[in-house]
Amino acid sequence: xxxxxDNIFARILRGEADAHLxxxxxxxxxxxDVMPQSPGHTLVIPRQPxxxxxxxxxxxxxxxxxxxxxxxxxxxxxxxxxxxxVMQLNGADAGQTVFHIHFHVIPxxxxxxxxxHARSMADARQLDEHAAKIRAALPAP
Ligand code: AMP
Numbered sequence: 710x711x712x713x714x715d716n717i718f719a720r721i722l723r724g725e726a727d728a729h730l731x732x733x734x735x736x737x738x739x740x741x742d743v744m745p746q747s748p749g750h751t752l753v754i755p756r757q758p759x760x761x762x763x764x765x766x767x768x769x770x771x772x773x774x775x776x777x778x779x780x781x782x783x784x785x786x787x788x789x790x791x792x793x794x795v796m797q798l799n800g801a802d803a804g805q806t807v808f809h810i811h812f813h814v815i816p817x818x819x820x821x822x823x824x825x826h827a828r829s830m831a832d833a834r835q836l837d838e839h840a841a842k843i844r845a846a847l848p849a850p
Pocket of ligand 1: 717728740741743744752798805806807808826
């Protein structure tokens with residue numbers, strides 16, 4: 710499948726669609742997942758257009774992994790969860806629904822399951838609060 714330049718994350722990158730931003734840098738962007746599987750669920754994407762991990766250039770992948778770790782550190786500081794899940798899906802059969810590569814950063818708590826993937830919209834004001842809390846905890850590159 711060819712990369713669709715009008716996918717929602719490409720539109721967020723171009724500023725054509727809104728996002729609750731956590732990080733906006735030369736190589737990567739991070740924002741709140743609007744249908745979080747746990748409060749604080751954040752997505753990290755490269756600026757380079759690529760559908761999945763197989764299409765992304767090695768240098769962009771390195772930047773993406775480094776940014777993902779910083780976001781995971783910030784989510785850990787901001788929410789103090791028992792653990793942090795980092796997840797990345799490739800292809801519809803793996804559950805991918807947006808075809809611009811992204812890492813999910815999801816706070817996890819003992820005994821608490823995840824809500825369903827990409828199902829119910831969170832309150833926009835709460836997402837703004839969560840984004841601000843994570844931004845405040847973001848380590849330097
Ligand atoms: P995946 O299924 O791995 O492709 O993940 C796509 C994620 O993007 C899902 O968790 C959705 O909840 C999330 N999502 C879809 N549209 C938006 C959007 N406009 N802003 C933020 N997150 C979104």
